[in-house]
Amino acid sequence: MSQDEDAAYLKALEIQRRNFEAQFGSIGDLGFDDKLDKVESEATSSSDESLDDKETNFDGFSSGSEDDSSSLDSEEEKEEEEEALAEEEAGSPPKPKVVKLNTTTSELPHAVPSKTERKLLKSGRAATLSELETINKRASKQTLKQANKLAKEESDNLENDLKLQRLLKESHILANNVDPQFSGADLTLKTIDFEDPTGKSRRRILSSRMSELASINKTKDRKLESMPMNMRKGMIAKRDARVAKYEQEAREAGIVLSKLKKGQVRDLNAGRGSTSSSERLGSGKSLGNKVMKRERGLKINGVGKSTRNGLVISQSDIDRINNQGKRRGKKR
Incomplete structure (x- = not known):
């Protein structure tokens, strides 16, 4: 049993070796030492020695000698086949086997078929020109619908943003209008269920909007109320x-x-x-009548005085540059 198991194990190793050499080439071609070649050379030398011994000990023709010759012929044929395979592998350089696991690795882009194309493929016929035109028209209509829908959503979002900004600006006015005490002149049959502000808050909101519009192109400061x-x-x-x-x-x-901000006053009665x-x-404090000095440029030590007739350099400037100092008066 042990010999049979060893033979099966060696047979499996031989199959694995052949598969490896068929895919990647022989180990000797890859630059490694093949121990199997040494074993085969030793086996061939031992077989040659045994053949020589048999030839020397030949006694004649018999039934056993015929069996031995047939087995030797089969072994020689196997060896010749193995040598031919080895020569073919040595002649052509080994090429690695490329396995593509996904279609995305290919150079050409893979087009995903649509639902209608899949139906046509299942039906077993090609699409006609009219069917292709209808498919293209439907796709163009869908894209136009989506574009119109997106444009409408953007316009609605912009309008809502403007409304939110206006609400935040006027929130301090609306906060004081939670429990309004309207007079009879403020309420009518048309405005009794009106959601927009009425009365004082409406007047404040309108005045704030008018001032905001006027501040866009204003050139002078707004005049205060006369008093x-x-x-x-x-x-x-x-x-x-x-x-x-x-x-x-x-x-x-x-x-x-x-x-x-600098010069701004805190409004405690905002919205009232x-x-x-x-x-x-x-809306601001008076900073006082401060005398504003004109800007004289860079703070550097200038020389002379610039006039319309040119640069005038005095004698004191020349002495200062030459480090001569001020001239003292003569002693009498």
């Missing part, structure tokens, strides 16, 4: 005192207020009343 100067000064002083008190209380309570306080008092 006596002393009254305006008193209102400004009262407003500044109220804002200072509000900021101090917030600072003591640990509340962080929003930062303001029919008119905003900025129409009477303005």
Whole structure:
């Protein structure tokens, strides 16, 4: 049993060796030492020696000698076939086997058939020209519908964005209109169920929109509402005192207020009343009548004085450059 198992194992190894050489070439061609060649050479030398011994010990023709000659002929034929295969493999260089596992590795792009094309393939006939035209028309209609749908969605989104921006700008006005107390003049049968703001809030919103439109192309500052100067000064002083008190209380309570731009005033009554306080008092502080110096360019040590007649260099400038200092008067 052990000899049979060894023979089966050697047979499996031989099959594996042949498959490997058929795919990648012999081991000797790849640059490695083939131990099997040594074994085969030893086996051939031993077989030659045995043949010589048999020839010397030949006794005559018999039935056993015929069997031995037939087995030797079969072995020689096998060896010749193996040598022919080895010569063919040595003549042609070994080529690796390329296995394509996916169609995406091919150079030509793979077109995925549509649903209608698959139906036509299942039916076993080719598509006619009329069917191809109808398919193209449907595809073009679908693309046009999708483009129109996207354009409509974009326009709706833009409109909603503008509405949201306007709502955020006017939220401080609408916040004070949660529980409105309208008069009889503000409400009518048409406006009793009207969702848009009415009354003072409507007037404030319209005035804010008008001021926003006017600020686009404005060239001069907006004029304030006409009123006596002393009254305006008193209102400004009262407003500044109220804002200072509000900021101090917030600072003591640990509340962080929003930062303001330079010269801007915090509006505590935002959204209240029919008119905003900025129409009477303005939206900023007076920075004072500061004398603005003209810009003289770079802060460098200039020489001379530039006039319309040219550059005039005095004697003091020349002495300063030459490090001669100021001239002292002569002693009498």
